Amino acid sequence: MVVDWVRLKLDLDAFDNARFEPYLRRCRQAGIEFTTMAALGDAAEHRHALYELNKTCSADIPERGEFYTLDEYLAQRIETPTYDPRGVVLAVDGGSWIGMAATSIRPEGHAFSEMTGVLASHRGRGLSLAMKVLAIRYARSRGMRWLRTLHHPGNTSAIGMNRRLGFVDEEPRPAMA
Incomplete structure (x- = not known):
């Protein structure tokens, strides 16, 4: 079965950060901390923890199929030129990682939101939105115009x-000859 993916883009220059600040405040007031892989230390144990969190959060994606092995994940998502530990936002509750938003900077000159996910036990609290706002800040800090x-x-x-x-549909890409 061929999937017609929904491709979206956000104009980072037009994004109204202030409009979404209340989500960050609300999450922090509820005891949620936000950090990055860079701040925690991009070490092997943190990469393994990120893999486990991503695997768990990805389980709900329709037609996801079997998740990567740890070695595949490291090779395809971490040990690549586009990976930056500053672009991996983590939501932490009582010391436990409960959510992630991974963003990469692509050589084509835009940022790409790789994955945003929250453990089922913590959904419905605005965490995805809050992490995505932090991911947008990261992309802007890297001088990107589009996410x-x-x-x-x-x-x-x-x-x-x-x-x-504020993401909108991406224009369809022309077919490759």
Whole structure:
């Protein structure tokens, strides 16, 4: 089955950060801390913890299939030129990692939202939105104009969250000859 992915983009120059600050405040007031892989230390044990969190959060993605092995994950998501530990935002509750938003800077000149996810036990509290705001700050700090992402069309909650932030449909790419 061929999936017609939902491709979205956000104009970072037009993004209204102040509009979404209340989500960050609310999460912090509830005891949620936000940090990055860079701040924690981009060490092997943290990379393994990120893998486990990403694997758990990805389980709900429609038609996701089997998740990477740890070695595949490291090779394809971490040990690449586009990986930057400053671009991996983590939500922490009582010392436990409960959410992540990974953003990369692409050689084509834009930022790409790789994955945003929250453990099922912590969903519905605005954490994805708050982490995505921090990911947007990261992309802006790197001088990017556009943040892109893509979703399976059945992942309506992620698509809705991105649209709420101001993401719009990406123009279809021309077919390759």
